[in-house]
Amino acid sequence: MKRVFLAGALLAVTASLSFAGPVEDRQAVMKAMGKALGPLAAIAKGENAFDAGVVEQNLTALNEAAQKLDVAVLFPEGSTAGETAALPAIWENMADFQERADKLKADVADVASSMPADQAGVQAALGRIGQNCGGCHENYRMKKN
């Protein structure tokens, strides 16, 4: 009996561990994308002058972060515990969610493959990428505080 109990406890611990991971991991990916977007937005807004080096560095970082967006790994079924703004709608519409993630990755990769050459180019790039952000956050994220 004791063994069964121990096995159960062990199972529970393993399960909670594997659930603790993806929430933090996907938040790290989102934060990395946000961090790369900051300097790009500053150029698009006209707060900072266009700088090809800054654009290349941050678009590359954005692309690297975006390509880490593996839905199966970062959004496993049931990973809704704790501090997460992810909505159950993700798992109710997994095909759509997956499609949107793929579209984001493709769009960012495409933009990063031909770096914008001026402020207007950065604005256009952010416009295209931003559609993906809003498109997913519209139905799949709900901030609670």
Added chain:
Amino acid sequence: MSKSTLGRLALVLVVLGVAGGLVLFYLSGPNRLPREAVAALPEGDAARGERMFWAAGCTSCHTRPGAKGDAILELAGGLELKTPFGTFVAPNISSDQQDGIGGWSAGDFANAMLRGVAPDGSHYYPAFPYASYARMRPADIVDLYAFMRTLPAVAGVAPGHKLAFPFTIRRGLGLWKQLYLDPEPVIALGPDADEKTRAGRYLVEGPGHCGECHTPRALTGGLKTQAWLAGAVAAEGDGIVPNITPGEGGLSWSAGDIAYYLESGFTPDFDTVGGAMVAVQKNMARLPAEDREAIAAYLKAVPPRPNGYPVRN
């Protein structure tokens, strides 16, 4: 107590009851625009009306759910708004003669927008944000009317609202309007407020109807204007709508940050727009830059308020 005293008392109660009923009946009636006001409505201009259309965010609720691209201009309705009062379903407001509002006169449209009264004299539920639209200028109303007539006619009636008693009694909304329908501005601006801030007040408090989600509501469903734009528990789901005053917990963004957010969806803290605001932001992106700048100027000028929603663990 003698029989005659009791009888007299009963009579007084009946008279009072009837009188009270008559007063309530009178107060709850449709308060249409005066006939002269309807007659004085100018001819609308569709080109100008398009700007009002995006400012007023009609598509956010009346577009068929899930529509993309040009299909968002098909205002077939059908979106469900699940609230504590029950589920409201956005109606067809396309230019269809039978199923939409294609058969309406400009006066019908103005009565709907400014007074929340349907052509048949019944009250609309304030899920249709006429309490905000009531602050719009008649000239903007008829421009919007003219523009909406250019949009596609879509056949099909959306399902009706699914509400619980007593909210099923529309007549009661007449009393609600006595309390909450006020075309005056919410925020008094000093004489030194510039034109841009005033234009922003008009856009935010009127067509933009930002307060409908960003201001907490009383149990009656009316907005608590003393907590104007302070953020609120979302009408749907368990999320919150943020505080957009410059108060504690509210927006610390610059006017430029606010305008850029409305244009691009990117926040200055490297996040992006989400939830129901995505559709709103897309509408705002279609406005001229000066409108977004005006909204930003007003949001910097509103009184700071602490968060209008309860603290969570």
